[in-house]
Amino acid sequence: MAANFLKSLFGDEDIDEQEYYETSDQNSVASTNSNNKVVSINSGRVNQMSQISLYEPRLYADVKQIASQLLEGHAVIVNFTQMDSSVAARLVDFLNGTVFAIDGEMKRIGKEIFLCTPKNYEISGNLTSNLKNDSDKF
Structure with missing residues (x-):
């Protein structure tokens, strides 16, 4: 009723209320679209050089440092001689568990030498023919 009074007062009796609401909806949609911005998100990673660490442990306590290298994404060659x-x-059992947890791979590359790699490394080839004649300690 108040809307009809205002229409007659201003002389706009031909304007429907739906048209009025449609134009306000179009304006609000246009205003929300103008605030949307596309922003490029970089991963923030810098291409780092791959690293392979060499270890010759003498105590069981040395496994902690070897495992931390694997968890940091570095490959490790371990000589158990x-x-x-x-x-x-x-x-070897501990490192096998660590490699499994990071979805990596562990391969014997010598009589008592193992290569442990995280997920982002690929090991290809096989050295079993060289290892068959050696007596295995473990």
């Missing part, structure tokens, strides 16, 4: 075979077997 300086360790007792029972302790070396425990280290």
